[in-house]
Amino acid sequence: MRTVCRVDVSKPAKEQPTPVHNRWHPDVPSVAAVEPGEVFKVECLDWTGGQIKNDDCADDIKNVDLSQVHYLSGPIDVNGAKPGDLLVVEICDIQPLPGQDWGFTGVFAKENGGGFLDEYYPDACKAIWDFEGIYATSRHIPGVRFAGLIHPGLMGCAPDKALLDKWNKREGARTVPPREHGGNCDIKNLSRGSKIYFPVYVEGAKFSIGDIHFSQGDGEISFCGAIEMSGVVTLKMSIIPNGIELYGVSNPLYMPGPVEPRYNRQITFQGISVDANGKQLFLDATAAYRMACLNAIEHLKKHGYTGEQAYLLLSASPCDGKLAGMVDVPNACATIGIPIDMFEFDITPSVDGPVRQRNLGQCAVTSDKK
Amino acid sequence: MRTVCRVDVSKPAKEQPTPVHNRWHPDVPSVAAVEPGEVFKVECLDWTGGQIKNDDCADDIKNVDLSQVHYLSGPIDVNGAKPGDLLVVEICDIQPLPGQDWGFTGVFAKENGGGFLDEYYPDACKAIWDFEGIYATSRHIPGVRFAGLIHPGLMGCAPDKALLDKWNKREGARTVPPREHGGNCDIKNLSRGSKIYFPVYVEGAKFSIGDIHFSQGDGEISFCGAIEMSGVVTLKMSIIPNGIELYGVSNPLYMPGPVEPRYNRQITFQGISVDANGKQLFLDATAAYRMACLNAIEHLKKHGYTGEQAYLLLSASPCDGKLAGMVDVPNACATIGIPIDMFEFDITPSVDGPVRQRNLGQCAVTSDKK
Amino acid sequence: MRTVCRVDVSKPAKEQPTPVHNRWHPDVPSVAAVEPGEVFKVECLDWTGGQIKNDDCADDIKNVDLSQVHYLSGPIDVNGAKPGDLLVVEICDIQPLPGQDWGFTGVFAKENGGGFLDEYYPDACKAIWDFEGIYATSRHIPGVRFAGLIHPGLMGCAPDKALLDKWNKREGARTVPPREHGGNCDIKNLSRGSKIYFPVYVEGAKFSIGDIHFSQGDGEISFCGAIEMSGVVTLKMSIIPNGIELYGVSNPLYMPGPVEPRYNRQITFQGISVDANGKQLFLDATAAYRMACLNAIEHLKKHGYTGEQAYLLLSASPCDGKLAGMVDVPNACATIGIPIDMFEFDITPSVDGPVRQRNLGQCAVTSDKK
Amino acid sequence: MRTVCRVDVSKPAKEQPTPVHNRWHPDVPSVAAVEPGEVFKVECLDWTGGQIKNDDCADDIKNVDLSQVHYLSGPIDVNGAKPGDLLVVEICDIQPLPGQDWGFTGVFAKENGGGFLDEYYPDACKAIWDFEGIYATSRHIPGVRFAGLIHPGLMGCAPDKALLDKWNKREGARTVPPREHGGNCDIKNLSRGSKIYFPVYVEGAKFSIGDIHFSQGDGEISFCGAIEMSGVVTLKMSIIPNGIELYGVSNPLYMPGPVEPRYNRQITFQGISVDANGKQLFLDATAAYRMACLNAIEHLKKHGYTGEQAYLLLSASPCDGKLAGMVDVPNACATIGIPIDMFEFDITPSVDGPVRQRNLGQCAVTSDKK
Known part of the structure; x- marks a missing residue:
């Protein structure tokens, strides 16, 4: 099996074995060509190109250089793909790079990037995650x-x-x-075994990929919000000639894969489009989801997490962000569902009240906050 | 097992065996009292109180009297519930009323109620659904x-x-x-076996319930958008004293039940917050979901459905509306996932293109459109 | 919707509104005829015809008259079905009869019926189950x-x-x-929404049905081992002409339905085909499954259940009985998987050891054992 | 992360970097020691030690030297484990070895190993599988x-x-x-994320592992019946002191992991304990499962597969082997469920009859059969 793009995480983005790029343009030169039906591998840097370190200080998050992002692997030519076609991309597998068994989640500072809840959590912080095979744990978010x-x-x-x-x-x-x-859709369900149909605009399709996530909650709310990592993707492609017209396609569509983790037991928080100051926002799903997230954070704080830990956790763990009523004027309703079984203690409500966990510590903060 | 609220679908809303109500107020008199731990039944009218008929004309949808809705059963006192408590409501079962094996989905006219896509589908129409046990079919949306x-x-x-x-x-x-x-959240996952935690504001809780849906897609996008019906709910309640304070609750939270239909195979459409005219709406999830729905409708039209049929179908069938990237400025991304296995034909893209189905007919329209 | 067979649980089996039968014979007269595509209901007695009572004494189990069983509803003619066809039976729904919100599970005495573990549990006992909508609980098996x-x-x-x-x-x-x-297959997955393909041997098919189970573990090990009840089934039928030949059918085949309870979190016990006396039984899956069940019972006893309670629980709850290695001479391996989430306490092993539950009581025994 | 056992598939079993073993004995010297809580990797040979080749001839299957098998990695000492403890083994991940993206399934000849159906399929044959990330395909079993x-x-x-x-x-x-x-249980659900509790008999536990399967159907019916391969396992261990006594353990128990492939849509074949000659075998689940498998094979043959292909497919793909009625004297009932969605064509029965697939070819046979 060919590896058509290679990266070296010990080197800066500009010195990679296969060139990476960070802008969309039809003239970015292709780095490889593949045949329809071929199974091949693509290695990717993390989206920041290695700016964030496996340590306990969030200064790198605070000072991240966002002018560089996102580093993408490709473009890859698919032989025979023509404008108007659909490129069918099957994600046969994704793995961390060998020996790179960790990732990071950050809350960007409000003044440098910000995030979904930056009015409430304006300061940079981060969590490092260790991979134990399919599982992730964090010394910054125990439990x-x-x-x-x-x-x-x-x-x-x-x-x-x-x-x-x-x-x-x-x-x-x-x-x-x-x-x-497509682009930076941050759809967590585009995981192993999924199949995505992308519109093709130029000869050869020129497909690019990057920003590998070990895990992410819907919304990727803290912006640097997934478990960000470098990684290697196994891909297989085919072409539906003239597929854009045949299927009336404006944006990509996809089918999820068969091995998504089964976390059916969820505790789900509702939010409506009335903000924390009581201001109503007409059928605003963004506002409703923000309130659902804030409600979930309050719940987790009762169990002993700091607000920042809870924010990072909602952002990085496989939480489901869903739309409920979108027509019940004037309020939209949205929900966030949190997997119950990822916790080492019981987070469901009971007559006993939450048993406040000790020793949950805190996430990594900037050096001036220590 | 007691039935604490009874309805008679042959009678107008004002002549029900147990009084129904349609406004929220602490002084609406309670119609029954139950004990924590008791399992009991509550019958409910459909939300319109019987205004919509099992026929092939959408005039009743066009002329619906929205000043009446929603008709609710209750309030029900739960003995011992006090302000500040959480009322834990378990939905032990929901069924259509005996002999009432049908429901309706409507698109309200833009000038009377409207809906999520009323700029594109401004006219009233409807679909009648027949229940075959756990399944629904519609003569107005074949296939x-x-x-x-x-x-x-x-x-x-x-x-x-x-x-x-x-x-x-x-x-x-x-x-x-x-x-x-809580109120009219239209959360489709509050189904059999789910458990919901509601804030209590008055002595006895005064719980009300209604607007029974045989099925609904996330967003309930056509407004009268679920498969609306009368029905009977089996409930069991308990109390978490002082639960609002203990768990920091602002809105209800819930855990889904164990018997949700398994429709894991989905075809999922993406939308971004750039509207059909190319106007960008900053991180607007509502706009993104609207575009995802329009994209899905275009796909279904290629298979032979009318736009109205597709709109009703997204609204009424168990489609998942999810939030994807909510921080990737300036565009939000949202998705709608449609169960593949509910179709009698293959709706996934292939090199053969969509096989246009014949005989898909159309939904019920108003008499002036016939 | 027609109800083509009616029962009256207050009356003896011989005095039913629609005659019931308890033997297989082509000459049993049909009680109804249905059309392919018709959705209809069939009411059924419990398999014993009402011999077992909702009380706390197992004398009725001990003295059950097995010469009567099983009482079946039907035969039902399906218009157009011919020998050689496949009859496609869709189970659109199953419900307890109105007002009959309970069922029973029994261990038959070794000298009258016996069961899978009668060498270990030779005495009659029973558990009564109460239905709370989709859920079952038992005063005889708390927790x-x-x-x-x-x-x-x-x-x-x-x-x-x-x-x-x-x-x-x-x-x-x-x-x-x-x-x-087909006949008394006791396949727990033939639940709501499943579709079964039955060989047809006589004109009209003459389909019969009975022995309704609210729940059952694979193997139905205690013989009267499901949660036995009367009930009403909603059915829809179609015909595949000459299907036996077309598909090479010797026994029925089926597709499970989409609403099976999701109990993915299981604790699973292994057994091998070496019996409790150390005797090896060559690739004997029956022996292996018996040992798996005994291993599971020992585990449950450590948590405070009596052996009889555990036996009844494995028999009646949705436990999965699976075949593992069937070729690894000389020992077969089989497993029983128990839903973790049905317990009110944690039954998974930990360094703390099992916390022995108090107040688990015992199942109903015979009057001479009290 | 340490790799505590290494293999080299280019070398014979006796020349491995870390010694392998193929018998159970307390005196086999340990090759490594790990700490409880440590996450580590173990590489394994395929069970035959490389005897089977990626080619189109089954002579290697016919002439396999079974005196060598199974080659196991280990024993591994777990520091602190004592006789009477339970060793908790978590399978954090399993992968093929880098560059080894293929596996094999064989039917052993009746005179050398045999299998579950060797009375019907006595000759050696094999199928080679290619891995496309999480997926497997075979040139010997198309479709x-x-x-x-x-x-x-x-x-x-x-x-x-x-x-x-x-x-x-x-x-x-x-x-x-x-x-x-435990030993050669061939339980397909001991996959990624599963947790198994093993009895400890000697100081340090001396844990061994091998016989890696990319996939397997319940029963592993063709004996060399999984997709056999070399591989690397990521493990994490802990100890429950005195766990055997605390939990009354005779055999291992386990909890499945959260990422099992979701193949809920199954076509399931029944079998009863009456053999192909009409001979009844009293409550014999082994016989019932054999008949279920034969029934499934007949079905697949109608679609165009040879019997040998179907046999290999049931053996290697994620089919569920389940026990149904085990007490309904004199016949046991067992079932095999086949994932519908793994086929590129529709294998469910319909009025049109099976569309016989062309070009399904055949599996690899021995040179004297070509």
Whole structure:
């Protein structure tokens, strides 16, 4: 099995064995070509290109250079792919790189990146996760252990000139936002065994991939919010000629894989689109989900976690963010479901009240907070 | 087992055996009292109180009197419940009423109620569903059959005076919106076997329930969007004294039940917060979910459904509405996942293109459209 | 929706509104005829025809009259079904009869019926179960509560003369054994939403059904081993003409339904085909499963259950009986998996050892044992 | 992370970097020692030690030297483990060895090893499987693709002298049978994330492991019946002191992991304990399962597979072998459930009859059969 893109995590992003890139453009030169039906591997840097370290200080998160991100592997040409086709990408496997059995989750400082709850948690902090095979644990967030729903946060085919122009007019062509071609969708269910249908805009498709996540909660709420890592993806591709027209496709679609961790037992928190100051936001699902997350954090704090730990945990563990009522004017309702079985203690409500856990410590903070 | 609230679907809402109500107020008189631990039944009207008929014309949807809704059963006193407690409500079962083996889904007209996609589908239409045990089929949307994720759209304890004042100031005390106490959350996973923790505001809790859904997709997007029906709920309650304070509760939380239909094979459509006119809406999950729904509808149309049929189907079948990236500025990403196995034909993309189904007919329209 | 067979649990088996039968024979007169595609209901007595009572004494189990069993509803003619066809039976729903919210599980005395472990547990005993919607609990086996995997233990089409002759030569035509036509298979997964393909031997198929179980563990090990009850089944049938030949069918086949309770968290006990006396039985899966069951019982006894309670629990709750190695000479290996989440306390092993539960009481015994 | 046992698949079993062994004995010298809580890796040869090749001829299967098997890695000492303890083994991950992306399944010849159906399929044959990440496909069994339920077939702690004597008296101390200590149980669900509790008989536990399977059906019916391969296991261990006594343990028990492939849609075949000649075998689950397997094979043959292909497929793919009625004298009932979604065509019965697939080829046979 070929490895068509190689990385070396001991080297800076600019000195990689296979060049990486961090902008969307049809003229980024392809680094490899594959055949439809071929099974091949692609290695990827973590999205920051190695800026974050396995230590107990969050200064690297605070001072992260966001002008570099995201480092992507590719573009990869798929022989025969033409504009108008659908590129069918099957994620046959994803693994950490050999010997790289750790990842990180960070809350960006409000003044450098920020996140979903930066009004409440404005300071940089981080958690380091250790991988025990399929499981992750963190010395910064004790009391939990879960199987990762490993996936790439970012995938897509290169835009053509027209699409690029549209993006540049609208928001620039950085890699941060999700877009018509997919991009940084941060869909946690694009895991092992999933199959994604991407619109093709240029000859050869020019597919890129990166931002590997060992695990992530829906929303990736703390922004650097998954368990971020380098990794190696096993891929297989095929082509549906003229698929965009045949299926009326505007954005990618996908089918999830058969080996997602089974965490059916969840404790689920509701939120409505009335913010913490009592202000109503008309059918605003974003606001409703924010409130659901804040409600979940309050619950976890009662068990002994700090707010920052709870925020990082919702962001990094396989939590389900769902839309409930979207039409019941004037309030939207959204929910976040947390796997009960990832906790070493019981987090469900009972007449005894929460047994406050001791020794839950705290996440890594910046040096000026210590 | 006691049935503490009874309804008679042959009679108007005002002539029910047990009085029903349609506003939230602490002074609505309780119709029954139950003991913690008691298992009991509550019968409910459909949310419109019988306005919609099992026929092939959507005039009743077009002309629905929304000033009446929602008709709720209760309030029910739970002996011993006190303000500040959590009321633990277990939904032991939900069934259609004997002999009432049908339900309806409607798209409200834009000028009378509207819905999530009323800019695209402004006219009233409806689909009637027939129940075959756990399954639903519709003569108005052929080609699908699915197991219902049966649930009440609306539950909660009565507000106290202070909460009621807050609501009246904010939005009135109609039953439509979801709120701090729960209310019309339209969470499809509050199904058989689920357990919900509700804040208690008044002595006895004064719990009400209604708006029974045989099935619903996340968002309940067409507004009258579930498979709406009358039904009977089997409940069991307990109390966590002082639970609001103990667990830091602002909104209800819940644990799903163990018998949700297993529809793991899904085809999932993505949407981003750029609307159909190319306008970007900053991290707007509502807009992103709307685009995901429109993308799904385009796909279903390629297989032969009308847009209205597809809209009703997304609204009524057990589709999953999920939040993906919520921090990847400036675009939010949301998804809608459709159960593959509910279709009698293959809706997944292939090189052969969609085989356009014949004889899919159309949904029920208003008499002026026929 | 028609109810084509009615029962009255207040009356003896011989005085039922629709006649019941308890032997397989092509000449048992049909009691109803249905059309392919029709959805209809069939009511059933419990398998003993009401011999077992909702009380705390096992004398009725000890003295059960097994010459009567099993009482079946039917035969039902399916219009158009012919010998050689496959009858496709969809179990659209199963429910207890209205007002009959209880069931029983018994260990038959070794001298009257016996069971899988009668060498170890020779005495009659029983447990009564109360239904709380989808859940069952028992005053005779405290500490557990589970969602039932409701199903009929016994279904099949009438044999023709040739098949009947074969049975009579081989074992008689009582209803007890599973056979070529299906019969008393006691497959717990033939639950709501399942679809079974039965060979047809006579004109009209003459389908019979009975022995309704609210729940059962694989093996139904205590013989009267499910949660036995009366009930009502919603059915829908279709025909595959000449299906026996087309698909090479000797015994029924089936597809499980989509709403089986999700009890993925299991504690699973292994057994090998060496009996409790150290005697080896060559690749004997029956012996291996017996040892797995005995191992599970020992575990449950450490938590405070009596052996009889544990035996009844394995028999009645949704335990999975699986075959592991069947070729590793000379020992077969089989397992029984017990749902962890049905217990109110933790039954998984830990360094603290089992916390022996108090107040687990005992099951109902015979009057001479009290 | 340490790798405590290393193998080199290019070398014979006797020249491995870490010695391997193939008999159970307390005096086999330990090759490594680990601490409780340590996460470490163990590499394993395939069970035959490399006798079977990735080619299209089954002569190697026919002539396999069974006196060598099974090659095990270990024994591994766990510091602090004492006789009477339970050794808790968590399978954190299992992977093929790097670059070894294939495995094999064989039917042993009746005169050299045989298998579950050797009366019907007496000749040696084999299938080679290629791994595409989590998926397996075979050029010898086209039309199927499935996610592997990867697991070790064989694990356990070394026996003490007394247990060894018992085995030697009973059946010898070869590695083939499952036994009190676990051993060759071939339980497919001991996959990623599972946790197994093993009795400890000697100081340090002396744990051995081997016989890695990429996938297997329950029963591993063709004997060389899993997708056999070399591999690397990530393990973590802990000790429950005096656990044998505390929990009344005779055989290992386990809890399955959270990432088993979800193949809920199954077509399930029944068998009863009446053999193909009409001979009844009293409550014989082994006979019933054999008949269920034969029934499944007949079905698959109707779709175009040869009997040998179907036999290999049931043996190697994640089929569920379950016990149904075990008390319904005189016939036992057992079932085999086959994942519907692993087939590229529809294998469920319909009025159209099976569409016979062309180009399904055949499995690899011996050179004298070509």
